[in-house]
Amino acid sequence: MKITKICCIGAGYVGGPTMAVIAKNNPHLKITVVDINQDRIDAWNDSDLSKLPIYEPGLADIVKETRNKNLFFSTNIDAAIDESEMIFISVNTPTKTYGKGKGMASDLKYIELCARNIAEVAKTDKIVVEKSTLPVRTAEAIKSILHNTGSDINFHILSNPEFLAEGTAVQDLLHPDRVLIGGESEAAIDSLVKIYNTWVPEAKILRTNLWSSELSKLTANAFLAQRVSSINAISELCELTGANINEVAKAIGMDSRIGPKFLQASIGFGGSCFQKDILNLVYIARSYNLNEVADYWEQVIIMNDHQKRRFSERLIKTLYDTVSGKKIGVLGWAFKKDTNDTRESAAIYVTDHLLNEQALLSVYDPKVSRVKIQSDLNYLNTRSEQENNDGVTVETCPYEALKNAHAVAIMTEWDEFKTYDWKKIYTDMKKPAFIFDGRNLLDKSEMKAIGFDYYAIGQ
């Protein structure tokens, strides 16, 4: 099938950057990214590129190069579906918050709405590409909706999961380890390969059946998250035995079978994907009565929750068993550096725990706004909005956030934190001045030399 126009439903962290990179490499294609969220589309169309809804290094340049040439952002979903030969679905698939599978299964209502929308509007044959992360065998449901329209339109469904990580999305898209395409129609797969092949070498484009492709995405995230939980589990043992987690990580990472990546001990993984996708994997395993398989993967989440909890407990214990009325400076709110995304960020849970203990928190993050921080806390529903407002102040200057604080809690590994004048921060803090470095970001001996009581993970 000759492809001249494509559209992507969902202008989020995946849809926006992915389509921008496809547009950059396929100037002959017209690409429209559509969304029901008018504010988000307006932000993608803002002439001030600093107002794009997503912060990703390198993204603004690509949007500048392609926008209104062959890349368009719109809320006119029906028109985009109608004119496109290929439609990507890149909407959110959060964990269900109601009904059967609550707290475990993926909520597929947005996916189903897209499928129904396509079924209603399409007048010509379409290739429908699952870009969202989906439970294995979702394509079956999409197929069923599309093939029961009563018309003679041909729909081909492909699974093309996205492996980009936030903060490095543009580089990951430009230089992917692999592009995975699952499908039943070789011709449909070829059409998508052709688009990627404009910048991704053929050898890196992997073709599988639909179900392998869907399941590979959940599996990749489960393996990655498992590595973080594994190193974090060992970090607790390090703290009690005198071993140092950085040294252990280096020592095991030099084994080529293990490899050095994803062995950074931390306050626990966050982000919109790992927890959601593992919970989904656990749910799927249980639904097939594979209880040992489900228990095995669930442990990754249990360990991650434990790591977040024990970080705040260690802080409270060290501050003489009470943080009530004490100012705690929080550096970083995003779930990792170089993104403004805060979904499932460990900072939210650590702060919530410290608020329960009546601490007064003062937060600074270079890319996250006060409104977002307050709404993340309010979303937990632990206490009233007023109480969250009273307990948490958000500063635009890190030195203000840390002034007169009893302790600093480092939540995100932003590079700028390393460059601060830590002597000045020490002078302006209450004594003894504590640092709880949830990212092992700072130099322990340097901090100790300044006078800090410095606590890192796994040391």
Ligand SMILES: NC(=O)c1ccc[n+]([C@@H]2O[C@H](COP(=O)([O-])OP(=O)(O)OC[C@H]3O[C@@H](n4cnc5c(N)ncnc54)[C@H](O)[C@@H]3O)[C@@H](O)[C@H]2O)c1
């Ligand atoms: N964020 C990541 O790093 C990442 C990486 C790989 C895969 N994924 C997966 O990709 C999918 C999208 O993730 P995201 O982070 O981009 O989500 P997101 O929440 O940032 O964006 C999803 C967008 O879809 C829109 N939307 C929802 N229903 C719609 C509908 N019926 N019509 C039009 N628009 C609709 C929402 O308004 C939202 O703007 C998820 O399945 C996620 O698991 C995410």
Ligand SMILES: O=c1ccn([C@@H]2O[C@H](COP(=O)(O)OP(=O)(O)O[C@H]3O[C@H](CO)[C@@H](O)[C@H](O)[C@H]3O)[C@@H](O)[C@H]2O)c(=O)[nH]1
């Ligand atoms: O050694 C490590 C590596 C990561 N993390 C934490 O793990 C979380 C996730 O990090 P990362 O995987 O880099 O970011 P995501 O954007 O969540 O990307 C993951 O989730 C995406 C969504 O599915 C996938 O596409 C990516 O391949 C996968 O890496 C973050 O809180 C990190 O701080 C650690 O604590 N230690």
